[in-house]
Amino acid sequence: MSLSAAANKISENDFQNIGPAPRPPGAAFNKTQPITSYLNQLDLQDKRNEQRGAGNGNRKSGWVSYKDDGILSFLWQKRYMVLSDSYLTLYKNEPRAGSDDAVLQIPLTTIVSVSRTQLKQNCFEVVRSSDRNSSASGSSVGSSGNGSGGSDGSRKTMYIATKTEIDLHSWLDAIFAKCPLLSGVSSPTNFTHKVHVGFDPETGSFVGMPSNWEKLLKHSRITGEDWNNNSAAVIQVLQFYQEYNGAGTATASNNSSTTSLPKASINQGQYGGQQSRQNSHDMLPQRKPPTPPSVQHRPKLQVSTSHQNYQTSQQSPYQSFNNKYASPLQNKPLNSHLPSPPAHKLPYPQQVQGQNSSQLKQHRQNGYAQDASRFKHNMQNPYLTSTPPSSSPSSSKEQVSQRHAPQQRPPVNNSPYSNSSTPPPQRLHPQRAAPAVLKPPAQPAPSTAAAAAAMNQSRPEAGPKFLQPNREAPKKPDAHPKKDVGVTKQRKPTKPTMSNAEIMAKLKSVTFNTDPTPFFQMVEKAGQGASGSVYLAQRTQLPDYGEGDLNEQIGEQHIGDKVAIKQMILSKQPRKELIVNEILVMKDSQHKNIVNFLEAYLKTEDDLWVVMEYMEGGSLTDLIENSPTNGSNHAPLTEPQIAYIVRETCQGLKFLHDKHIIHRDIKSDNVLLDHRARVKITDFGFCAKLTDKRSKRATMVGTPYWMAPEVVKQREYDEKVDVWSLGIMTIEMLEGEPPYLNEDPLKALYLIATNGTPKLKQPEVLSLKIKRFLSVCLCVDVKYRASTEELLHHSFFDMSCDPRDLTSLLEWKK
Numbered sequence: 001m002s003l004s005a006a007a008n009k010i011s012e013n014d015f016q017n018i019g020p021a022p023r024p025p026g027a028a029f030n031k032t033q034p035i036t037s038y039l040n041q042l043d044l045q046d047k048r049n050e051q052r053g054a055g056n057g058n059r060k061s062g063w064v065s066y067k068d069d070g071i072l073s074f075l076w077q078k079r080y081m082v083l084s085d086s087y088l089t090l091y092k093n094e095p096r097a098g099s100d101d102a103v104l105q106i107p108l109t110t111i112v113s114v115s116r117t118q119l120k121q122n123c124f125e126v127v128r129s130s131d132r133n134s135s136a137s138g139s140s141v142g143s144s145g146n147g148s149g150g151s152d153g154s155r156k157t158m159y160i161a162t163k164t165e166i167d168l169h170s171w172l173d174a175i176f177a178k179c180p181l182l183s184g185v186s187s188p189t190n191f192t193h194k195v196h197v198g199f200d201p202e203t204g205s206f207v208g209m210p211s212n213w214e215k216l217l218k219h220s221r222i223t224g225e226d227w228n229n230n231s232a233a234v235i236q237v238l239q240f241y242q243e244y245n246g247a248g249t250a251t252a253s254n255n256s257s258t259t260s261l262p263k264a265s266i267n268q269g270q271y272g273g274q275q276s277r278q279n280s281h282d283m284l285p286q287r288k289p290p291t292p293p294s295v296q297h298r299p300k301l302q303v304s305t306s307h308q309n310y311q312t313s314q315q316s317p318y319q320s321f322n323n324k325y326a327s328p329l330q331n332k333p334l335n336s337h338l339p340s341p342p343a344h345k346l347p348y349p350q351q352v353q354g355q356n357s358s359q360l361k362q363h364r365q366n367g368y369a370q371d372a373s374r375f376k377h378n379m380q381n382p383y384l385t386s387t388p389p390s391s392s393p394s395s396s397k398e399q400v401s402q403r404h405a406p407q408q409r410p411p412v413n414n415s416p417y418s419n420s421s422t423p424p425p426q427r428l429h430p431q432r433a434a435p436a437v438l439k440p441p442a443q444p445a446p447s448t449a450a451a452a453a454a455m456n457q458s459r460p461e462a463g464p465k466f467l468q469p470n471r472e473a474p475k476k477p478d479a480h481p482k483k484d485v486g487v488t489k490q491r492k493p494t495k496p497t498m499s500n501a502e503i504m505a506k507l508k509s510v511t512f513n514t515d516p517t518p519f520f521q522m523v524e525k526a527g528q529g530a531s532g533s534v535y536l537a538q539r540t541q542l543p544d545y546g547e548g549d550l551n552e553q554i555g556e557q558h559i560g561d562k563v564a565i566k567q568m569i570l571s572k573q574p575r576k577e578l579i580v581n582e583i584l585v586m587k588d589s590q591h592k593n594i595v596n597f598l599e600a601y602l603k604t605e606d607d608l609w610v611v612m613e614y615m616e617g618g619s620l621t622d623l624i625e626n627s628p629t630n631g632s633n634h635a636p637l638t639e640p641q642i643a644y645i646v647r648e649t650c651q652g653l654k655f656l657h658d659k660h661i662i663h664r665d666i667k668s669d670n671v672l673l674d675h676r677a678r679v680k681i682t683d684f685g686f687c688a689k690l691t692d693k694r695s696k697r698a699t700m701v702g703t704p705y706w707m708a709p710e711v712v713k714q715r716e717y718d719e720k721v722d723v724w725s726l727g728i729m730t731i732e733m734l735e736g737e738p739p740y741l742n743e744d745p746l747k748a749l750y751l752i753a754t755n756g757t758p759k760l761k762q763p764e765v766l767s768l769k770i771k772r773f774l775s776v777c778l779c780v781d782v783k784y785r786a787s788t789e790e791l792l793h794h795s796f797f798d799m800s801c802d803p804r805d806l807t808s809l810l811e812w813k814k
């Protein structure tokens, strides 16, 4: 098959739908108030019913607020409750003659306990036995009664809140009077029952939640305070996190894969010196020992909202682009009193004295204690204000985090980080090497056994499900039928937009159907991705493919050229369409800042080789982690080096954006450098094409730590999500890692959604230019976030160094 057939420009149709857009959360869900406040909006009580007596043989009825403990039942719902002689029934509306919209009907014979609870004001719980063989012939109506409840075993609990205390007593008395399994005398109602809304600070755990969510929350270190601050955001991130990753899939992420080189010959002689590095690459991408944590005082940078940043501006966002962020400093030049750090060594207090690399590694793996309360919203400018941290950690709300306090780290006095003597509990931690990538639900891969056998070589095993940065199929959404409770919008399972056959046909149209083994000599493994391994190879032959585009492409290649070959086993790809995506984008994106696609081969129906230009320098992540200054008190890269790399990346992005393509996974892992420090973007599997008809996207893809808030919040988004990620990548070069990396991905999502612009660790050592630059990249309000076009005019890029000034950073490869 000739490539010529596939040489057409990319059209929208070439982009596979990699998942349905999540429906935006409902209006109630968008509210960022504690769950308790929803109740206050309800008219809880039909006043008329307050007058009715209890246990007098009459029906008692009235409006209440209701919640059961079934899955996804987080919100209180307004219900009309009727207590008759035989049933306690909840209706959506006040029942009228002939109408019956009961949502739950509980035979009184099944009610085993009724007691007051402090779940919320004027609240009581009704526990019923769901054992159909019990004395009662239970009959439930609606979803709440069909087993979705999460109570232990055969018991289900529902919560009822009334508007007034008097009404509460009246209901309790009435129910007690009518339920045969109760004593007929109500329990005392004026005691304190320690049950808390959503989060029990005593046990440190969430209550009343589905256990899988509770587990996720526990691992994520989302705290009760987070919950109280923004319960809606917690539910929101839980919801889509579960949808994309599957609940309860959290596992340690440190698996290695066992990948052997392909059968093609390996020139050990020439490249033997690389063997040890190659071995290290045989693992799933593991990053280096962690950035040494700081235990120094950190200036606290205030988080802002973009609204505040711009509200005084009379100019259009980019008329004022260059001075907008200057104004606060003009009033108060924060850094003017500070000596300018030498450009090549920005001081960063990241070193823990005496911490060796294994400790650091352990530190990375064990994670960090943290206090989510440190992330306080306020209305200061994000990167232009530098407020020294409070030296007193006494206020829990103001307390500086222990993010960089490893469990084994000896206590360091004189530090706001050192006051915790309690080691944080063990939990799952994101690995820098393998940040969780949230990608849309995927079809399960077909059986791989036959294909693997045919390959006659070992292949990377599926990595851990939770944190693998890959295209592995996330777990299917919870099989439980979800109730729409006005909060959660259920995502329908993804329907593949193309059949396997169609995908294969598309793939064949952009690849050669021939065995490329004779054309290349495999040299060494260059890297391991989730979808396959990348090898350094040398061209040994220039095949004659006949007429067509191929000759054009091959014509530019020479025997002896180094190339990168990414090998993928198709049957192991849960999302083959992503690979088609990647090839199509790369083919049509010949640009100096985009990794050049050369050709692709479908060696067998199952074995795909994608040939690209070889980027000797490795990824920007490698560069950061191997920087001589990483782990010291200095930023891994200097500002001029950063300016150069970001400018080059931005050029590549602008090229894509001009074609209305969003990359959607910009991060240091996806920026590669060659031996001359040329900078190129790679990994186009998650690109999306915007069109006139579809100028926005909503599918959540990417890697949590780099995700823009609008993606996390499941709002519609456009190319500017890449600009946000570019800003986060800039922080990686300054601080060694993206914000919240040491947080569980779920918590990171929560923090992105609620904190907005992240804080810098040490803004006072940074130039005004880079802070301005970050401000316009990391602007929560997309309107005011810069486009790539605008960024390219930013004065930050004036300080870009010559690429030769990066060669020292590439030394580690040699």
Ligand SMILES: Nc1ncnc2c1ncn2[C@@H]1O[C@H](COP(=O)(O)OP(=O)(O)OP(=O)(O)O)[C@@H](O)[C@H]1O
Pocket (backbone or CB within 6 Å): 285, 469, 470, 471, 526, 527, 528, 529, 530, 531, 532, 533, 534, 564, 566, 595, 612, 613, 614, 615, 616, 618, 619, 669, 672, 682, 683, 685
């Ligand atoms: N063109 C290239 N030249 C040199 N090394 C490369 C090239 N492409 C990838 N690599 C190396 O291989 C590693 C894996 O690349 P790959 O694109 O497969 O990773 P990934 O994005 O993590 O996975 P995937 O795309 O399969 O989800 C990279 O981190 C990089 O070190």
